[in-house]
Amino acid sequence: MATEAKELNTEELKSILATDCGSTTTKAILIVKQDQEYRLKVRGEAPTTVEAPAEDVTKGVLNAVGEVEDLTQSKFLENDLILKPKQNGDGTDIYMSTSSAGGGLQMMVAGVVKSMTAESAQRAALGAGAIVMDILASNDGRLPHQQIERIRHLRPDMILLSGGIDGGTTTHVAELAEIIAAADPKPRLGSGYKLPVIYAGNKDAVDMVRDILGDKVELFIVDNLRPVLERENLGPAREKIHELFMEHVMQQAPGYGKLMDWADVPIMPTPGAVGLIIQTIADQYDIDVVGVDIGGATTDVFSVFSKTFNRTVSANLGMSYSVSNVMAEASLENVMRWVPFEMEELDLRNRIKNKMIRPTTIPQLMDELVIEQAIAREALRLAFVQHKAMAVGLKGVQKERTISDTFEQTGSGETLVNLMSLKLLVGSGGVLSHAPRRNQAAMMLIDSFLPEGFTHLAVDSIFMMPQLGVLSTVHPQAATQVFERDCLIHLGTCIAPVGPAKPGKTILTLDIDLPTGTEHMEMQMGEIKLVPLGVGEEATIRARPARGLDLGAGKGQEITEVVDGGVVGIIIDTRGRNPFVLPTETKDRVSKLTEWLTALDAYPASAFEHTGN
Amino acid sequence: MAHAYTPGLRVAEYTIVRKQRRLPLPGDVSVSVDDRVKADDVVARTELPGNVESVNVANRLGVPPEDVPQAMLKQEGDPVEKGEVIAQSKSFFGLFTSKCVATVKGSIENISSVTGQVLLREPPMPVEVKAYVDGIVTDVLPGEGVIVETPATFIQGIFGIGGEINGELMVICNNPQEILDADKLSDEHKDKIVVGGSLVTAGAIKKAVGIGIRGIIAGGLNDKDLKEFLGYDLGVAITGNEDKGITLIVTEGFGEIGMAGRTFELFKKCEGMVASINGATQIRAGVIRPEVVITRIESDEKAELPDTETMGNMAIGSPVRAIRQPYFGKIGTVSNLPPELQNVESETLVRVLEIEFEEGIKAIVPRANVELIEH
Numbered sequence: 001m002a003t004e005a006k007e008l009n010t011e012e013l014k015s016i017l018a019t020d021c022g023s024t025t026t027k028a029i030l031i032v033k034q035d036q037e038y039r040l041k042v043r044g045e046a047p048t049t050v051e052a053p054a055e056d057v058t059k060g061v062l063n064a065v066g067e068v069e070d071l072t073q074s075k076f077l078e079n080d081l082i083l084k085p086k087q088n089g090d091g092t093d094i095y096m097s098t099s100s101a102g103g104g105l106q107m108m109v110a111g112v113v114k115s116m117t118a119e120s121a122q123r124a125a126l127g128a129g130a131i132v133m134d135i136l137a138s139n140d141g142r143l144p145h146q147q148i149e150r151i152r153h154l155r156p157d158m159i160l161l162s163g164g165i166d167g168g169t170t171t172h173v174a175e176l177a178e179i180i181a182a183a184d185p186k187p188r189l190g191s192g193y194k195l196p197v198i199y200a201g202n203k204d205a206v207d208m209v210r211d212i213l214g215d216k217v218e219l220f221i222v223d224n225l226r227p228v229l230e231r232e233n234l235g236p237a238r239e240k241i242h243e244l245f246m247e248h249v250m251q252q253a254p255g256y257g258k259l260m261d262w263a264d265v266p267i268m269p270t271p272g273a274v275g276l277i278i279q280t281i282a283d284q285y286d287i288d289v290v291g292v293d294i295g296g297a298t299t300d301v302f303s304v305f306s307k308t309f310n311r312t313v314s315a316n317l318g319m320s321y322s323v324s325n326v327m328a329e330a331s332l333e334n335v336m337r338w339v340p341f342e343m344e345e346l347d348l349r350n351r352i353k354n355k356m357i358r359p360t361t362i363p364q365l366m367d368e369l370v371i372e373q374a375i376a377r378e379a380l381r382l383a384f385v386q387h388k389a390m391a392v393g394l395k396g397v398q399k400e401r402t403i404s405d406t407f408e409q410t411g412s413g414e415t416l417v418n419l420m421s422l423k424l425l426v427g428s429g430g431v432l433s434h435a436p437r438r439n440q441a442a443m444m445l446i447d448s449f450l451p452e453g454f455t456h457l458a459v460d461s462i463f464m465m466p467q468l469g470v471l472s473t474v475h476p477q478a479a480t481q482v483f484e485r486d487c488l489i490h491l492g493t494c495i496a497p498v499g500p501a502k503p504g505k506t507i508l509t510l511d512i513d514l515p516t517g518t519e520h521m522e523m524q525m526g527e528i529k530l531v532p533l534g535v536g537e538e539a540t541i542r543a544r545p546a547r548g549l550d551l552g553a554g555k556g557q558e559i560t561e562v563v564d565g566g567v568v569g570i571i572i573d574t575r576g577r578n579p580f581v582l583p584t585e586t587k588d589r590v591s592k593l594t595e596w597l598t599a600l601d602a603y604p605a606s607a608f609e610h611t612g613n
Numbered sequence: 614m615a616h617a618y619t620p621g622l623r624v625a626e627y628t629i630v631r632k633q634r635r636l637p638l639p640g641d642v643s644v645s646v647d648d649r650v651k652a653d654d655v656v657a658r659t660e661l662p663g664n665v666e667s668v669n670v671a672n673r674l675g676v677p678p679e680d681v682p683q684a685m686l687k688q689e690g691d692p693v694e695k696g697e698v699i700a701q702s703k704s705f706f707g708l709f710t711s712k713c714v715a716t717v718k719g720s721i722e723n724i725s726s727v728t729g730q731v732l733l734r735e736p737p738m739p740v741e742v743k744a745y746v747d748g749i750v751t752d753v754l755p756g757e758g759v760i761v762e763t764p765a766t767f768i769q770g771i772f773g774i775g776g777e778i779n780g781e782l783m784v785i786c787n788n789p790q791e792i793l794d795a796d797k798l799s800d801e802h803k804d805k806i807v808v809g810g811s812l813v814t815a816g817a818i819k820k821a822v823g824i825g826i827r828g829i830i831a832g833g834l835n836d837k838d839l840k841e842f843l844g845y846d847l848g849v850a851i852t853g854n855e856d857k858g859i860t861l862i863v864t865e866g867f868g869e870i871g872m873a874g875r876t877f878e879l880f881k882k883c884e885g886m887v888a889s890i891n892g893a894t895q896i897r898a899g900v901i902r903p904e905v906v907i908t909r910i911e912s913d914e915k916a917e918l919p920d921t922e923t924m925g926n927m928a929i930g931s932p933v934r935a936i937r938q939p940y941f942g943k944i945g946t947v948s949n950l951p952p953e954l955q956n957v958e959s960e961t962l963v964r965v966l967e968i969e970f971e972e973g974i975k976a977i978v979p980r981a982n983v984e985l986i987e988h
Contacts, residue, residue, distance in 0.1 A: 047981075050900075070952055144667035144730075171678070174727040182665045182722065182732055208727060316849055321896055325848030349836035350867035354937070356850050357772045357866065357896060361937040361982045362961060368938055369959035436960035604960070 018467035024296030056255035129269030164202030273469030294429035296320035320359030338374035380448030492566035533565030621985030663735030671729025678729030773892025773903030775860030786810035832872035853893025
């Protein structure tokens with residue numbers, strides 16, 4: 001079993017096979033070394049098989065690898081096993097995988113104070129790739145019997161217990177331990193083994209916690225994740241979570257024991273792997289980055305602002321299993337506001353529910369595609385709202401972490417997210433990566449995140465960031481080469497001034513030095529325009545926002561920037577930021593959406609002629 | 614030969630159904646191997662630990678936590694009645710006595726000298742597991758439960774709400790396209806499981822609950838009506854614990870969709886027989902689909918267990934159903950499985966199949982948009 005990377009000579013690797021077992025689909029990619037560089041060869045896909053009749057995730061892996069065989073006309077499987085090493089054109093030198101199937105890693109965290117140690121515990125769990133089902137705290141407003149009932153009901157895969165700085169309170173830590181003991185929690189998957197509980201709190205309370213919990217759970221002690229208020233130490237807790245994820249959770253989910261035997265490298269939770277790649281980009285280019293992975297069941301948002309990495313998982317926002325929840329949380333009106341035709345509520349509700357109960361289907365008709373992309377906008381928007389609330393500095397104290405002073409003061413706390421300083425927004429996940437036109441992906445990203453100033457947009461071309469993330473742990477060079485050359489599709493740059501203005505008023509003038517010559521443009525409030533600029537091309541932009549509007553240099557201040565092109569180009573978005581305004585009246589809204597989507601060439605004309613079938 | 618995996622729903626006229634009947638916690642199994650059981654027979658029972666109540670004795674008595682054990686009049690494991698004094702302390706030279714009483718009936722679970730709290734455990738709650746289907750006990754899982762087996766007609770639905778119930782089947786629509794509305798229901802359907810055609814309406818569901826109908830099976834349901842019935846918008850498809858007085862199973866999907874002809878004919882064939890149904894649905898990992906099990910011990914045919922080896926393999930000639938627009942609900946056979954990707958109307962490039970519908974028309978459909986019709 002691969003709990004550590006097997007002995008590998010990475011120089012000898014000519015062929016790399018990697019899979020990602022998502023909640024809906026299993027994706028297999030084949031990377032080969034050609035002329036001294038690593039390139040993506042093909043990709044295969046099949047439904048994930050954790051359900052009956054298969055109830056074995058490896059069957060979906062074999063099916064996905066089977067597609068790779070079909071497409072390459074080479075053999076990668078023998079007797080239902082992965083053929084290793086590569087010989088005479090068949091087989092692969094290494095196999096690795098990531099996984100979020102089976103719902104991923106589901107945890108509860110507990111800490112003494114909700115906004116301090118409990119929140120740090122939450123960040124530790126999220127950074128390890130977990131879904132945090134609930135956060136218990138002594139001051140969370142619930143009575144003990146309610147907290148006990150909650151633990152019993154949720155059945156997490158493991159619990160992270162923190163609380164108390166070293167030398168601080170032990171009483172409240174004991175209370176939390178007693179509640180966990182009284183709940184006598186049973187693990188979600190498998191039976192006959194005790195629930196893992198990680199204690200990462202006040203070191204003075206270790207013996208007490210052992211006395212209270214030692215018999216009832218499988219207890220692990222690691223360093224305090226908040227040893228002093230001014231400092232978090234999340235590493236030891238994160239590592240232990242990942243180790244236990246491999247040994248306990250993965251082993252219990254159907255077929256994972258076998259998958260772990262097949263893999264040459266420890267299997268990573270998908271979000272952990274995607275986070276690795278995001279951090280690599282931020283480091284390499286020294287910029288603030290946001291990445292989003294919108295899957296069937298969850299939407300993960302990753303960010304690096306001022307070199308601080310944060311991750312959130314919106315556990316019930318996704319495009320298949322959770323698609324109905326997006327409607328429930330966003331509201332039908334918010335979904336419909338992105339649809340450039342009228343549709344009966346009855347019809348829309350049924351379509352969304354049918355997608356929920358048959359999650360592996362895809363839109364065949366154009367109006368179905370438009371509706372799915374409208375839902376995606378709301379899922380992305382809500383996930384980002386949750387991320388902004390979580391990606392915050394340490395409350396109430398001077399920070400010793402490497403966070404600069406550029407964070408935004410809001411009513412709800414000090415979010416680190418600063419859309420004006422954001423330089424790169426990367427999207428991943430089927431609805432973004434598989435959008436039939438790249439312009440659609442660009443529009444979804446812009447409409448949901450509302451980037452400000454100058455922001456480069458990209459998508460993961462065929463959803464391989466997870467596989468590249470796990471590859472980077474053994475062969476960073478191969479991962480980076482494939483990432484730059486085959487993974488990222490550069491969409492272009494979005495330019496959006498911030499500030500209020502009346503519709504129709506000229507709010508931005510630009511001179512754009514394109515390879516073809518200089519273009520002068522004047523943009524009015526409520527418009528969006530596309531200027532073609534190809535992949536690898538650059539343009540210098542001199543932009544003058546109107547008084548009261550800011551493009552990054554201050555209100556009304558001119559700014560000059562060199563921007564990169566992409567398959568879409570330069571998107572100048574003067575529809576509004578703070579606020580972004582959509583007409584509320586249906587006819588006006590449909591007319592405006594049609595205008596914007598046509599300007600971006602997002603859909604063919606037939607998309608606006610909904611026939612109601 | 615081109616193969617592709619497409620999970621489908623089972624509709625089997627005559628098969629062996631094996632149901633695992635398990636307790637949530639270790640307990641006692643009350644039947645033996647080879648016992649013949651009825652659906653409502655209890656096969657295993659246990660007790661769930663009672664709820665826990667916390668009493669802050671230190672606060673109530675005004676003493677430090679470490680003094681609580683001494684103040685206790687009851688010890689860990691002792692039973693207590695609601696209102697009974699469990700701890701007391703004297704103050705001011707013994708002149709004043711503070712008392713602390715039990716807030717619930719139960720027993721003392723834990724006394725903490727660290728927190729000063731005492732946990733009270735309420736009496737255990739009995740839990741019983743029934744056989745769910747008429748059949749024979751084939752295996753006993755000691756302390757956990759049993760496996761009950763029966764030859765049966767087995768029909769899976771695509772979505773349901775409500776839990777396990779059983780009752781006599783009555784088909785009250787004349788054909789699979791007919792709508793099951795309130796007018797079709799009357800008192801004669803009390804305690805029955807009624808089968809409709811293409812759609813069960815909100816009015817029909819409401820009337821059914823009033824009459825005391827145990828279950829409804831239909832081709833489709835409007836989500837708007839589901840929301841009205843449940844009282845909330847269902848966000849994620851995890852159901853089965855709704856306490857709404859009825860179990861609902863939908864065989865085709867949301868909207869007005871004619872029940873598949875073969876499914877409807879099977880229900881007609883089984884009319885008058887007792888069906889065990891469960892609306893529980895879970896679409897995430899460990900998928901659960903709602904089901905209908907109709908014990909068929911009268912047949913001379915030998916029933917077979919489902920062939921899980923070949924299940925899920927789609928090939929040319931496989932019967933399939935389209936499960937998304939524009940051909941939602943239509944049935945046909947696979948006439949071709951081209952390996953190359955093709956563009957469909959949404960401009961999506963996908964692997965497709967060619968389906969020949971029952972009326973002879975052929976169409977190209979994404980492979981992901983059909984499901985196998987399993988037997």
